[in-house]
Amino acid sequence: MFTAPIAELSAALAAKRVSAVELTTSALARIDAANPQLNAFATIDPDGALARARDADAARAAGTVGPLAGIPVAHKDVLMTAGLRTTCGSRMLANFVAPYDAFVVQKLRDAGMVLVGKTNMDEFAMGSSNENSFFGPVRNPWNPDYVPGGSSGGSAAAVAARLVPAATGTDTGGSIRQPAALSGISGLKPTYGVCSRYGLIAFASSLDTPGVLAQTAHDCALLLNAMAGHDPRDSTSLDRPIEDYTRDLARPLKGLRIGLPKEYFGEGTEPSVVKAIDAALAELRGLGATTVEVSLPSVDLAVPVYYVIASAEASSNLSRFDGVRYGHRAARYADLADMYQKTRAQGFGAEVKRRILVGTYVLSHGYYDAYYLKAQQVRRRIAEDFRRAYERCDVIVGPTSPTTAFRLGDKVDNPVKMYLNDIFTVAANLIGAPGISIPCGFDRQGLPVGMLLQGRHFGEATLLNVAHQYQLATDWHARVPPGFAP
Amino acid sequence: MKWEVVIGLETHAQLSTVSKIFSGAATAFGAEPNTQACAVDIALPGVLPVLNKGAVERAIRFGLAVGGTINRRSVFARKNYFYPDLPKGYQISQYEIPVVQGGSIRIASPMRGEVEVRLTRAHLEEDAGKSLHEDFHGMTGIDLNRAGTPLLEIVSEPDLRSSEEAVAYAKALHSLVRWIDICDGNMQEGSFRFDANVSVRPVGEPKLGTRCEIKNLNSFRFLQQAIEFELRRQVELIEDGGRVEQETRLFDPDRGETRSMRTKEEAHDYRYFPDPDLPPLTIDEAWIARVKAALPELPEAKRQRFVDQYRLSPVEAASLTASVALARHFEATVQAGAEAKLAANWMLGEFSAALNRDEIDASTAPVSGQQLGALLRRIADGTISGKIAKDVFDAMWAGEGGSDPDAIIAARGLRQISDAGAIEKVVDEVLAANTATVAEFKAGKEKAFNSLVGKVMAATRGKANPAQVNAILRQKLKAYAP
Numbered sequence A: 001m002f003t004a005p006i007a008e009l010s011a012a013l014a015a016k017r018v019s020a021v022e023l024t025t026s027a028l029a030r031i032d033a034a035n036p037q038l039n040a041f042a043t044i045d046p047d048g049a050l051a052r053a054r055d056a057d058a059a060r061a062a063g064t065v066g067p068l069a070g071i072p073v074a075h076k077d078v079l080m081t082a083g084l085r086t087t088c089g090s091r092m093l094a095n096f097v098a099p100y101d102a103f104v105v106q107k108l109r110d111a112g113m114v115l116v117g118k119t120n121m122d123e124f125a126m127g128s129s130n131e132n133s134f135f136g137p138v139r140n141p142w143n144p145d146y147v148p149g150g151s152s153g154g155s156a157a158a159v160a161a162r163l164v165p166a167a168t169g170t171d172t173g174g175s176i177r178q179p180a181a182l183s184g185i186s187g188l189k190p191t192y193g194v195c196s197r198y199g200l201i202a203f204a205s206s207l208d209t210p211g212v213l214a215q216t217a218h219d220c221a222l223l224l225n226a227m228a229g230h231d232p233r234d235s236t237s238l239d240r241p242i243e244d245y246t247r248d249l250a251r252p253l254k255g256l257r258i259g260l261p262k263e264y265f266g267e268g269t270e271p272s273v274v275k276a277i278d279a280a281l282a283e284l285r286g287l288g289a290t291t292v293e294v295s296l297p298s299v300d301l302a303v304p305v306y307y308v309i310a311s312a313e314a315s316s317n318l319s320r321f322d323g324v325r326y327g328h329r330a331a332r333y334a335d336l337a338d339m340y341q342k343t344r345a346q347g348f349g350a351e352v353k354r355r356i357l358v359g360t361y362v363l364s365h366g367y368y369d370a371y372y373l374k375a376q377q378v379r380r381r382i383a384e385d386f387r388r389a390y391e392r393c394d395v396i397v398g399p400t401s402p403t404t405a406f407r408l409g410d411k412v413d414n415p416v417k418m419y420l421n422d423i424f425t426v427a428a429n430l431i432g433a434p435g436i437s438i439p440c441g442f443d444r445q446g447l448p449v450g451m452l453l454q455g456r457h458f459g460e461a462t463l464l465n466v467a468h469q470y471q472l473a474t475d476w477h478a479r480v481p482p483g484f485a486p
Numbered sequence B: 001m002k003w004e005v006v007i008g009l010e011t012h013a014q015l016s017t018v019s020k021i022f023s024g025a026a027t028a029f030g031a032e033p034n035t036q037a038c039a040v041d042i043a044l045p046g047v048l049p050v051l052n053k054g055a056v057e058r059a060i061r062f063g064l065a066v067g068g069t070i071n072r073r074s075v076f077a078r079k080n081y082f083y084p085d086l087p088k089g090y091q092i093s094q095y096e097i098p099v100v101q102g103g104s105i106r107i108a109s110p111m112r113g114e115v116e117v118r119l120t121r122a123h124l125e126e127d128a129g130k131s132l133h134e135d136f137h138g139m140t141g142i143d144l145n146r147a148g149t150p151l152l153e154i155v156s157e158p159d160l161r162s163s164e165e166a167v168a169y170a171k172a173l174h175s176l177v178r179w180i181d182i183c184d185g186n187m188q189e190g191s192f193r194f195d196a197n198v199s200v201r202p203v204g205e206p207k208l209g210t211r212c213e214i215k216n217l218n219s220f221r222f223l224q225q226a227i228e229f230e231l232r233r234q235v236e237l238i239e240d241g242g243r244v245e246q247e248t249r250l251f252d253p254d255r256g257e258t259r260s261m262r263t264k265e266e267a268h269d270y271r272y273f274p275d276p277d278l279p280p281l282t283i284d285e286a287w288i289a290r291v292k293a294a295l296p297e298l299p300e301a302k303r304q305r306f307v308d309q310y311r312l313s314p315v316e317a318a319s320l321t322a323s324v325a326l327a328r329h330f331e332a333t334v335q336a337g338a339e340a341k342l343a344a345n346w347m348l349g350e351f352s353a354a355l356n357r358d359e360i361d362a363s364t365a366p367v368s369g370q371q372l373g374a375l376l377r378r379i380a381d382g383t384i385s386g387k388i389a390k391d392v393f394d395a396m397w398a399g400e401g402g403s404d405p406d407a408i409i410a411a412r413g414l415r416q417i418s419d420a421g422a423i424e425k426v427v428d429e430v431l432a433a434n435t436a437t438v439a440e441f442k443a444g445k446e447k448a449f450n451s452l453v454g455k456v457m458a459a460t461r462g463k464a465n466p467a468q469v470n471a472i473l474r475q476k477l478k479a480y481a482p
Helices: A006-014 A019-036 A046-062 A105-109 A151-158 A178-182 A219-229 A271-286 A299-320 A336-347 A348-360 A367-388 A413-420 A426-431 A462-472 B053-065 B165-179 B220-239 B287-296 B298-309 B315-321 B324-336 B340-358 B370-381 B385-398 B405-412 B420-433 B435-442 B447-461 B466-479
Strands: A041-044 A072-076 A113-117 A165-172 A188-189 A209-214 A256-261 A288-296 A395-399 A434-440 A446-456 B003-014 B074-082 B090-094 B102-110 B111-124 B130-133 B141-143 B150-158 B190-200 B213-216 B248-250 B256-265
Touching: A006 A041, A019 A041, A019 A072, A019 A113, A019 A151, A041 A151, A041 B385, A046 A113, A046 A219, A072 A105, A072 A151, A105 A113, A105 A219, A151 A165, A151 A178, A151 A209, A165 A188, A165 A219, A178 A188, A178 A336, A178 A446, A178 B256, A188 A219, A188 A462, A188 B385, A209 A219, A219 A434, A219 A462, A256 A271, A271 A288, A271 A395, A271 A434, A271 A446, A288 B165, A299 A348, A299 A367, A299 A413, A299 A426, A299 B074, A348 A367, A367 A426, A395 A462, A413 B340, A446 A462, A446 B256, A462 B340, B003 B165, B003 B220, B053 B111, B053 B150, B053 B165, B053 B287, B090 B111, B141 B324, B150 B165, B150 B324, B165 B190, B165 B220, B165 B324, B190 B220, B190 B256, B213 B220, B220 B248, B220 B256, B298 B315, B298 B324, B315 B324, B315 B340, B324 B340, B324 B370, B340 B385, B370 B385, B370 B405, B385 B405, B420 B435, B420 B447, B420 B466, B435 B447, B435 B466, B447 B466
Parallel strands: A072 A113, A072 A165, A256 A288, A256 A395, B213 B248
Antiparallel strands: A041 A113, A165 A209, A188 A209, A188 A434, A395 A446, A434 A446, B003 B150, B003 B190, B074 B090, B102 B111, B111 B150, B130 B141, B190 B213, B248 B256
8 A cells, every 4th residue: 555656655644544754764764775776866854855745644633624635746857855865866966955945846735745855867857768867777676677767767767666756857858748657657847937946956946847757647636736837036937827637537528639740650659658658649539539540840950949949058057066155165175266166066967067068068159159059949839839739739749758668778879879868858848848657568678668648738637638538548657667566 | 640549448246235145144244254044155065046027127227227128038057167265167248138228427537528328237146255365374265145236347448548537437337337226336345346347449540449358346546546557658668569469457456557468369268158046037017117217316306306496506506416325415404495506605615525525425414404594594594604514513513502503593692683773883883993904095005994994893702793893994994984
């Protein structure tokens, strides 16, 4: 029972069949047992977690509490957690203790969730395999020789191995959806602006989106209910009426129009992935949905556009890590320039440096128009593609990633190949729209396949409805990696 | 060859908001280092900027006051460079689309008369912190109290043709920002400072010469000295067969000269791009209308009104509207019952002299407009002479009698003697005692008359009504027979 989805744990807590302290103790024990192998956690906070669990139990005893009270949760280490080390997967912040809570961290704390620790991640959220962490790679619970995806790989592995019922993630180009797919869980990237970025250590400000990794779409909806909301401290946070993201879960799929972009079903996608998606589409048709081919003619430019814009913003966002005020500073240096150079050379890993270089280049005098400005123009064209597609459908469906999980080390020397992992996910970030990846099968090696559902801006409830109906009809999401079964 | 200097100024005016432009920390000057720097100002990971509407409102006020265009949509951009007192590694500024475009400032040029100096733009940005190179034994201290302080950078066209014009423009701008209450103008505290772009060209040459930018001039005097030095340096360089290199220079006030800081080749590539943390700034008509309605009467309008309403000369009106405080004081004096012309004379004479002597502003003068008005009424109604009034004014300035003129007049017994009988008596005495002087007068020496007036005034300790003394003395002298 300790490894059940939140919806069930919540009912058990409400019925007093289990306490928050018991759930937390179980989570901590599972983390202790699994983490040496998976390396999913960068920081574990047993004392703090148990104290919070006791508070949650006390709050429940004292009166009414929400559905998330007493449920353990882990936060991606890109989110600031007051009093707890927040490393962003980097040597730069290896000993940095956050002095405040990120907005979403605070919201889940307010909802009574029990923070047990911080999950490992690609350094500064840059990566698709979780091999770029200063704290070492995270391993895929389905096969420890394989990557869990990234950059929220620690969160994905932790949820897949049932160490915690849910974890937060952030998605800049696919960093929630792709690891969810490669690790066989559900991962929701909400509409940009629905969850405040306050306290999210910025990678690419116009793309970074906090979201959820959980076992089910239903659980994603429960967490999003608590995480969403206007935050005056983030000028890009949207001030809109509060939504109940579970409201449409039970709606039948009859009449749902699924758009299948022909660009998502071409060469380059593994046959096992195509097969699983085809089967899932058949299942959705069986549930009453219809499918229609749509076209996203500019979407093949999404990856290059993404790497221009994301790197440009990153090159500026990461300038604050200069060794002057906090974080790593080189032990010895000759003068100011030397201090900057040594500090940043030592503090950042190779992928971070690569993107800072790319970003600096595309913003440079004489190159700005050709790269950054052009990328922003193409970004608008991609948005226009999606707008047209949604005239003919309600959701867009395809694979989350062209491949299942790959072996550790397989792509580290080929950044472009690595970047192509994001080929189906980056567009949603460029246009700010929501997406969810849910498990829909396995390849021949037993590695999970993820299906990506994309929706219109603020279409989270529709995506969650489709995903939930699919999960009622299938059990892919309920499969647990061998060796991590309770 | 005759040379002409061409100058454009970039002025940084610190906006008088209570909190910073992108955070809630206080902007007050002089606090202990780093006590007014919050998480946003020190650029902790994960923090985000939130625009202070008060700063925008002040920019709108400025735009309206100079007749510029308020852009309905402007964009904040990041200016990227590394420096220890720049916590984020970039400064949030406005680049391609500033909040204000165009507008102009009218100045009185010593050589060209009234000149309209065009403004290119005015944009909002944040200030950096301060690097403290002393007192740290070879290390540098960083104070981030100033980081994030709102600035309006006001950029002029290269319309200025002498250091005097540059100073006249700088002073007009300085007066204006205080007039519309967007900046305290405190130059010692760095609230108002200039970068000067200076080039030279032969008189009559339409093309601009290569310019040098002189950074961070924080007084009118330094501005003038730096431009004068730079003008000489560039002319000498060219006359010696050299060429001016485009570069950034620093002014050394101790030596009165500028020196190179970085050349064009060493110039930073700031890699400006729109700040993704801040949506474009949109300003709607209603906001502009609200700011417009709250705008005070502007210097030019006030100057014209002073001419029309109070019948002052254009020169007097201009002098009285040099600062809003002086203009307010003048109108308060008139409202207290003083005749306008007399009030203007006093404001620009005794009152301004006292201000200059004490190096204070009209707003903190110890004599209020009402009190000055009361004093001037006593001249008009003959209670005291203008000469005695000056003594009374000095006493008021010193705070005597609660600065109440009537109290001082009474206490010191300064009421004017206008009783003809009393004056005649003194005149008779003076004539009797100064027969030699009288004889000189009779012999045609007009100067002797003044001497006699002086004697009468002295005998009454200045209190005799001077007009009456004159009349009575003339009459008596005519009838005088020794």
